[in-house]
Amino acid sequence: MKKIYFLPVAFLFLTACQTMPLKPESTTLSSEVSTATSTKVESSEPRPSSTVTVSENEEILSKKITVSEITLTPIDVYEIALESYPELHIYSLGLDNDRIYGFVYEVEGVNEATEQKIELDIHPVSGKIVHKEEETWHIKDQMKKELTRERITNIQSLVDQTxxxxxxxxxxxxxxxxxxxxxxxxxxxxxxxxxxxxxxxxAN
Known part of the structure; x- marks a missing residue:
């Protein structure tokens, strides 16, 4: 009787061991780890946004800009120059084909207080001042030749028209x-x- 009693118990124990769901637990764990990793990467992407911006600026500054890639207008550049140098009286504004940057804006003006002539090269996409020169200048005549904002409003349309x-x-x-x-x-x-x-x- 003891022998007959033992066999069903052993049989049930072996059957239970064979039907234990080991694989699903392993799959679930792998899925959870994968999801957690994906979530972590996604949540960390916005953090280095400033780094991405710097990288983009470096890339922009490292390549020659063509006409079709220019995003800043003459008025934009005029205002960038005055924001950087509020005392500047601009008498020349242009777009030149530079051997390093491709097309670059050139701004020339004078500072009445310091009697300095200031020349600025401004990147046509980033708006960064990529080159600057200063020298003593006789400004009396140049003050009468200042380019006002009103005088440059039609520049872009005239260039496009040409x-x-x-x-x-x-x-x-x-x-x-x-x-x-x-x-x-x-x-x-x-x-x-x-x-x-x-x-x-x-004139108009």
Missing amino acids: LAQNPNATLDEWVAEYDDGRFELEVEIYSKNQKHEFTYDL
Whole structure:
């Protein structure tokens, strides 16, 4: 009787061991670890946002900018220059094709208080001042030739108009300043391997 009693117990014990769900626990654990890792990565992405911005700026500054990549307008650059140097009287504003940065804005002005001429190169995408020069300057005559914000409002549309009227041309440079007794915009383009200049009156 003892022998008959023992066998069913042993049989039940072995059957229970065989049916223990080990694999599902392992799968569930793996899934939980994977989900936790994914959540951690996602939640940590916003933290280095400033680092990403710096990286993007470095990338922008390290490449030559083409005309189509320019995002800042002449007015934007005018205001950036005045924000950096509030005492600056701007008398020349232009876009030049620089060998390092590609297209770059050039701003020239004078500081009446310090009698300094200041030249700034401003990146056309980031707005950063990438180059600056200062020198003593006789400013009496230059003060009368200051470019006001009102005088430069039409620059971008005039440049766009020039390129639209010459669809196969590429922009070389433009500059707005006082010349020959008036405020004017001079736009230089290349078309069919020839250089062409267009001059517009900025008096109004």
